[in-house]
Amino acid sequence: MKTYAIRGTRTKLTGHYRQDGTRITFCNKPVGIPNGDFLGLTGWKMCTRCVKAEQRDRAHAEQVAAQFAEPMPQPIVIIPCGAAKLDHAAPAAELYTGSYHRACRRAADTLTANGGTILILSALHGLVPLDRILAPYDMRMGAAGSVTPDLLRKQARELGVDRATNVTIIAGLSYTAPALAVWPHAATPLAGLPGMGHHLRALAAIAAAEQAPAAETGPDLYAPRGSRNLTTGHLLDDATGRAHCGAELAGPNGAAVLTCAACRHAVEAEAAVEPMAPADREAAEVEAMFAAQLVTEAEATVGTWRGEWIGQAAADGALFTLTPDREQGALFA
Structure with a gap:
């Protein structure tokens, strides 16, 4: 079984097992580079927590597989x-x-x-x-x-x-x-x-059987751990190794007819707030700066509100000068 180092650590001489479908080890640490090539070197050892957790997980998976093999x-x-x-x-x-x-x-x-x-x-x-x-x-x-x-x-x-x-x-x-x-x-x-x-x-x-399994264009569906109910399939969250609804998963569920509503809503919510890629974000910032520059140049152009009215204000600070109207009499006297 492939072993990995812990991401960000200096030593690469401790082997860890990765949880299937995740970037997390069985001891709940982030997966680094594969380090199986160090096997046999002085100081090499296996993470005890990973070994025990992997054995428990494999035993449970075999038990679930045996259950699913039944009619x-x-x-x-x-x-x-x-x-x-x-x-x-x-x-x-x-x-x-x-x-x-x-x-x-x-x-x-x-x-x-x-x-x-x-x-x-x-x-x-x-x-x-x-x-x-x-x-x-x-x-x-x-x-x-x-x-x-x-x-x-x-x-x-x-x-x-x-x-x-x-x-x-x-x-x-x-x-x-x-x-x-x-x-x-x-x-x-x-x-x-x-x-x-x-x-x-x-x-x-x-x-209409639109949620039937084995839809080639749809995501894989998984069975929840500890249940023999295969009607509803769950969507795997690669970041946690669990379903998007939080349920622990046993393995792929080819018999699913339905998709867990909570998983589906969680995936849709994540897609709705998915951050922009760095290139897209940089392009958006450049576009915003260019738009701001155009506005600044337009405001400084003669004939605009800023250039014509405020730019030609009287030296005494008045915005504009009123010409007295003879018919208005003493109003402007």
Whole structure:
């Protein structure tokens, strides 16, 4: 394994391991030049912290790889009910007619196109399979009489999905919160999006599989450490070795269908404030100096406000001289 010196240090005889995808060593110091050529020289040694940390990281990576090598569990997708409904009893898959619910349903259909289960989170009935017959009702999540997290946990056990590891919750905050009480590790692709318009655009993108993995022009997506939920991929921050949202990463996630919203927003924010390159900054400074020079020269030109009016002010300090008007009488006497 390649070893490196610490940047800025005089001695190059201590070998350090670099964390994959970063410029940071396993002992959390900045990476310098490769120093493997010094191996065998008198005084050569390996950083103990780097060796131990690399061994732990490799063991965990092998464990995660073994988990990922197992058959991928079928996804469980939770979507919300809706206020708009048919005026008669119908299967849950048909009962809700609102545009937001239908958008969530289309996204869920995409995520389960190769198998999986869609459950509707009803404010009155809790977790409902698509084929369950329901009569129209009027209940909002969080209102008196609506379902509780304890009831949802019980229903999840009865449905055999309480221990599911591949769960995605496609819903607003009022429905996502109680569902997370059942599956705290679940992916929440709409989390952090500010309003209905952003939700609908994200749902349309999921439904159209625009966020599908293996997009050759898109960035690599990574799996979070300690989770087997591969639905959401995270973006690597090369400076820290973590995801842009702060999560620890285990390795590439080729099964991701969604991109972590927090990672995406962080990357967009960094791009928006990205400093100018030195050459661009120098060109901008030269352009500003040239513009200032043009203004100065223009102000000094005869015929301008500064050159004509102030430049020809009377010696006594008066800005201009008034000629008395005979009709104004004593005003100028």
